Amino acid sequence: MGESGGYFPRWRLKTEGRILPDERLPAAQTMVLGLQHVVAMFGSTVLAPILMGFDPNVSILFSGISTLIFFIAVGGRVPSYLGSSFAFIGPVLVATAAVAGAPNPNIALALGGIIVAGALYALIGVIVMAAGHRWIERLMPPVLTGAIVAAIGLVLAPIAIASASGTGPDSPDGSQLSRWVAILTVAAVGLIAVYAPGMTRRLPILIGGALAYIAYLVLANGFGLGAPIDFSGVAAAAWFGLPRFTAPVFSVPAITLIAPVVVILVAENLGHIKAIGAMTDRNLDPYLGRAFIGDGVATMLSGSFGGTGMTTYAENMGVMAVTRIFSTLVFLVAAAIAILLGFSPKF
Numbered sequence: 001m002g003e004s005g006g007y008f009p010r011w012r013l014k015t016e017g018r019i020l021p022d023e024r025l026p027a028a029q030t031m032v033l034g035l036q037h038v039v040a041m042f043g044s045t046v047l048a049p050i051l052m053g054f055d056p057n058v059s060i061l062f063s064g065i066s067t068l069i070f071f072i073a074v075g076g077r078v079p080s081y082l083g084s085s086f087a088f089i090g091p092v093l094v095a096t097a098a099v100a101g102a103p104n105p106n107i108a109l110a111l112g113g114i115i116v117a118g119a120l121y122a123l124i125g126v127i128v129m130a131a132g133h134r135w136i137e138r139l140m141p142p143v144l145t146g147a148i149v150a151a152i153g154l155v156l157a158p159i160a161i162a163s164a165s166g167t168g169p170d171s172p173d174g175s176q177l178s179r180w181v182a183i184l185t186v187a188a189v190g191l192i193a194v195y196a197p198g199m200t201r202r203l204p205i206l207i208g209g210a211l212a213y214i215a216y217l218v219l220a221n222g223f224g225l226g227a228p229i230d231f232s233g234v235a236a237a238a239w240f241g242l243p244r245f246t247a248p249v250f251s252v253p254a255i256t257l258i259a260p261v262v263v264i265l266v267a268e269n270l271g272h273i274k275a276i277g278a279m280t281d282r283n284l285d286p287y288l289g290r291a292f293i294g295d296g297v298a299t300m301l302s303g304s305f306g307g308t309g310m311t312t313y314a315e316n317m318g319v320m321a322v323t324r325i326f327s328t329l330v331f332l333v334a335a336a337i338a339i340l341l342g343f344s345p346k347f
Contacts, residue, residue, distance in 0.1 A: 008076045011329055019325040020280055021079050033325060034333025036206040038341070040315045041083045041334075048084035049308050052092045053104025057243035059084045061342025062307035066298030067335035070312075071328060073294025074287045079276060079326045081334055082298055085311035087264040088114065095254040107306065111248035113258025114303035120262045122296030129289030136270065136288065145271035148264060177219055177226030185212035193322050204322055237346040246306030265311055269295055272312040279317075280326050 009022035019025060025033065041063065049059040066082035074080075088110075092098070095113060096106035104110070128136055164182035189208035193201060200207060220226040269291055277284040291312075298310045316334075320326050341347045 009328075011327065017324075019327045021077055021282070021326050021328045024327045024329050025325065030327070030330055031333055032203060032206070033323070033330045034337060036203055036323075037081055037316050037319055037330060037334040038337045039209055040205050040319045041081050041313050041338075044086065044313070044315060045083035048086055048089060051089050051100045052110070052308065053096075053098050053102055054107060054308055055244045055246075055306060057342055057345065057347075058245065058305060058307045059302070060338055060347075061243055062298070062302035062305065063310065064335040064338030064340075064342060066295075066302060066310040067331055067338070069298045069301070070291065070294040071331060071335070073290045073297070075290070076328045078273060078284055078287050078291060079320060079328045079331060080272065080291075080312045081316035081331055082295065082310040083313045083315075084308040085261075085265065085268075085299075087261045087268070087311070088117075088258065088309045091258045091261055095257040107246050108249035109251050109254040110258065111246060111303045111306060112250035113254045114309045115248055115300050116250075116255045116259045117262045117265070117309060118296045118299030118301075118303060120259060120296070121265055121299060122293045124262070124266055125289045125292030125294075125296055127289075128292060133285050133288040136266070137285075140267050140270055142271075142274070145267045145274070148267040148271065177216065181212050181216045181219075184215060185209060188212060201323075205319060234346055239346050240343055241345045243342060244306065248303060261309065265295065265299075265309070266292065269312050272314065272317060275317060276320070276326070279321060 011022055011024040013026070014023040015025065024030060042060075045059055045063050046056045048054075049056045063081070063083045067080075070078075070080060070082050089100070091113070092104075092110040093100055096104055096110050098104040098106065124136075165179055185208055188211050189204045192207050193204035195201075196204070196207075216226070217229055221228040270288065273284050273288060273291055295310060295312065302308060302310055316331075
């Protein structure tokens with residue numbers, strides 16, 4: 001089915017039905033689908049660093065770099081996007097004595113803990129590659145990994161509800177318009193995924209989000225029914241510029257608080273790979289060790305420059321489940337777009 005004996009698969013062109021990891025769509029469609037994955041990951045990958053007081057541009061940049069690292073680590077055979085992990089938020093806020101959503105004066109201390117967590121993560125990956133993956137499955141059975149992934153979703157649910165209600169940290173006010181536009185967004189995404197013709201059915205999040213944005217822009221900025229979108233900050237920002245990189249500081253108390261997050265990252269990644277394997281009808285267990293190493297190295301690199309810890313993203317898994325497109329080449333495009341956006345303060 002398109003597999004080759006080399007390290008990377010030989011992607012076979014396919015234009016309809018379910019697109020498996022070693023298959024590909026035409027280049028133009030792959031580009032658009034990559035953009036959709038960027039849209040899917042954007043909210044959480046930006047919100048997590050904002051809550052921890054990090055620079056969102058750094059996290060966007062390293063989400064793209066991390067996705068490339070993961071792609072190389074698994075030989076392009078496991079479709080996944082890496083973004084900011086919410087598992088770090090609580091430990092980082094405690095370790096740095098910071099307030100959620102406010103600038104964090106002790107980011108460097110958090111970065112040291114994030115790097116150590118990444119190193120432990122990569123070490124676990126090496127052990128899995130050397131000793132096999134059965135022990136990690138016995139240590140973390142489906143009932144445990146499933147519960148952890150579900151718990152992470154439940155933790156994120158209040159944030160989604162607050163944002164949809166217009167009361168979240170990225171919402172202008174609590175107006176009724178925000179709630180109606182949130183409902184419109186969900187309805188548009190669902191209707192497009194089910195009823196839209198041809199290629200548009202594969203772009204529900206991209207098109208649904210765009211339609212809802214236009215609706216809010218017209219109703220708020222045009223008719224004054226809600227807090228208008230303020231473009232002044234966008235207009236003032238430069239098109240291109242370096243993110244604010246920060247060097248790490250290694251502190252034993254901070255490391256002790258943050259490094260244990262690796263347990264959640266392992267369970268989360270294990271659950272995600274099992275889910276992708278079920279959706280693609282493929283046994284991806286042999287790639288667990290390499291996936292852990294890729295995610296661990298990505299987290300270490302991100303933490304070395306001021307970024308957040310990285311993890312495989314359920315948001316992008318949701319896109320794959322809806323579109324039934326699992327081609328790993330789509331994530332190369334998404335990573336490249338994220339890297340470019342990371343160097344754009346205007347974005």
